[in-house]
Amino acid sequence: MGREGLKTIFLWYLVYVLVISANAAYIKHLNIWPMPMSVSYGYGNLYLSNDFELKTEGTKFSDASGILKDAFLRSIDVVRGTHVIEANSSKIDPSYVLKGIHIVVFSPSDELQHGVDESYKLHIPSQGNPLYAHIEAKTVYGALHGLQTFSQVCYYNISSRGILVHQVPLTIVDQPRFSYRGLLIDTSRHYQPLPVIKKVIDSMTYAKLNVLHWHIVDSQSFPLEIPSYPKLWDGAYSISERYAKRRGINVLAEIDVPGHAESWGVGYPSLWPSADCKEPLDVSNEFTFKLIDGILSGCWQSTPHVRKWLRRNGLNGSEAYQYFVLRAQKIALSHGYEIINWEETFNNFGSKLSPKTVVHNWLGSGVAQRVVEAGLRCIVSNQDKWYLDHLDALWQGFYSNEPLTNITNPKQQALVLGGEVCMWGEHVDASDIEQTIWPRAAAAAERLWTPYDNLAKDPEQVRDRLSYFRCLLNQRGVAAAPLDGFGRAAPYEPGSCYLQ
């Protein structure tokens, strides 16, 4: 079919509209991931103008830093991909050519903090002259999500060698179910080069994940720059944080104490109880807390001076652990930081924790229920379902893992901030991180974004759409693995990306 044939096709299509709540299980041909809150769509097609433009008339957001404009350009880039665009939109009836996207943002602020409004509305009419798509959002970060959704209804058309916008008229009203939709990466066990971290950030935006939990420091290395303690470092953290913010992703930096901190003493050996016994950090040494104070601060029983200090203060090992955590919490609170604790502190001395503490579940299921009953906030990452390094945890389990299991009280439900999939780095480096994260993280991303009632009860109902999303990741250069098999399994036979 030649270019001239295109016009005929547009006119020939019977444009009708199907209005539905966007039920993830039953919308077979709306290949958006994660499924929006509400979608109404038709069966028309539009042609994307060769000069597709961003219009921002009426917006309150000045975009001085260029966040929105850059996001627009990135969206167009991923839509066009590296396709050969040969169709000439000026030869097509302008009523069916989408000239641009009109984005109105109501808040002038680009502050990105937990709980920022991420809602948006996307409307694409089926014809008009001039013809624009429309995005409305309270904040620029909602608009960014709108652009991501828009990019997923654009398709390269091989016959016309142009980009078509499918399923118009399209109206989407969307907002996330949970405010915290995280991915943990671990650059301590293996170094991850900056280009890789940037690609992870880019791919997170495709799935509307919004928190990069960066496990920067562990026993093996300390690749983070703390200006006040320069010896601790060798890395490039701030550049990634800026990069992430411009994509609507919060970076949550994690520095584990008092365990998993062996690497700290490479620069400051006095942090270790002794040269032979390096974990946890020396609880008897004021410099330990001075250092924690400065950056946001085990072998205890076996090291004479620490044991002496413990005896003098009447503390056994677990009491000393509690002392350490609570004192470090106070330091963090005094600096205005939010506190997130891995669940051990809750399990061991939950009643002593500051009520501001967010408890990060990882050990198993059922923890969120106990945490919110205690009035604390919770992030769900139960390892049996949401640890990406568990290669035997399949996408179906990632999809089905429900953070609000057995939590029916709405006030308690509100205390569950969301969840996080965890890409621990023992066996992951630049060679395998992408395919270990994707597509399983995407399955969790829909659980965290899409309203509960719209989620598929049987994950097999969304298999086709998730396969589609994984192929879209591939086309965008992300090494997302096939759905079948264990995590990061190779395709088991020749075949189409859409079927694997």
Place this chain on the structure above:
Amino acid sequence: MGREGLKTIFLWYLVYVLVISANAAYIKHLNIWPMPMSVSYGYGNLYLSNDFELKTEGTKFSDASGILKDAFLRSIDVVRGTHVIEANSSKIDPSYVLKGIHIVVFSPSDELQHGVDESYKLHIPSQGNPLYAHIEAKTVYGALHGLQTFSQVCYYNISSRGILVHQVPLTIVDQPRFSYRGLLIDTSRHYQPLPVIKKVIDSMTYAKLNVLHWHIVDSQSFPLEIPSYPKLWDGAYSISERYAKRRGINVLAEIDVPGHAESWGVGYPSLWPSADCKEPLDVSNEFTFKLIDGILSGCWQSTPHVRKWLRRNGLNGSEAYQYFVLRAQKIALSHGYEIINWEETFNNFGSKLSPKTVVHNWLGSGVAQRVVEAGLRCIVSNQDKWYLDHLDALWQGFYSNEPLTNITNPKQQALVLGGEVCMWGEHVDASDIEQTIWPRAAAAAERLWTPYDNLAKDPEQVRDRLSYFRCLLNQRGVAAAPLDGFGRAAPYEPGSCYLQ
């Protein structure tokens, strides 16, 4: 150490020169891969100017198409990576600041064909004002290799936050041992998106591979556009070919006949012997040859009309196969194409092949010897050593596989054009192609580039340098796997990239 400290370091270094033949085994600290033909180097360091520039005075190459300029810019990009460059070269003694690179190319032509001169000389003085690195090359493609080598002696320095050029004065005289240094990719068994193919091409240039053998068509799909037979297609071939040429990489398009061609008949069913029996292509149908003629024929015995035709022509199955190949060869030759045949034709009726035939070995070792004894040219890809889809083929075997084994006559040696590592696509898609190719393909790349006498007899002698190259690939965003373990194995424990 602050910025001001840098000057002191430069002056403090004792600059002395070690002149050696670049023996791959014994140059422990020259982290260039593949090892050049000859290297002399010192222990000085230079600072890369923030305004590092390309100078081309005296060149015969007009660079109208921008190949050289683009390659220069890419080199600087990979050197700077996404590092935070904060050092200010204008504050450093200009005698130690490398202001740019002066490239002189002697041939005005940018024609890229098999056997093009790829030699280059690279010289970096230890001081001077103004201070330039120098590349001389017969062709722009030699200059491109020089830029790749240059990029490998540049290092990001964490203390000064700048780029240092190590081991000056440096003089490299270099050229490849073999003219054909190939990588086969197979986009038929699994679709590979264009961004992925482009990345493969980029990474090939880092290892100085120069032929992308594109196995485009197989039984499973026909993703290639043949303008005269449009129904055969759905792909984007030409864009990749241009992309590769600008990087000095020849694209060798493969279309298998008469076997592995089941997919052809999806558009043109008459090519199949029958709807139930689809391979090989119908040798009795003139349209088969007409089609082969237009784009540059199994089931034969079991399909009545083909069997009839065979009987009429007095041909058994293998004679018909021979008839098919030889007739297709004549067609290709009449169009001025080079002919490369997988080794089966040589094994079955080698004496009937055109003397212009290049025989592509794959079944086992020892074939090259028989091919060159018969006076034909050969490309080596013995599957036990150089098939990347054989995950149990380790890098040490890739490194040690010698194309000239048992070939001592210089005239026969000259008939071995080189070799090719093969990335068959049954279990490889966008999610795992990079780490299945790298670093094993790099091990073969050194075998094909570096003079025989300079190659390590024991591959373990080059392990450190190959690890270094794999980390360099990672830093450049290429998902090269750790050296240890089977192909594309995950890292087996936490640790530094340089040790895995």
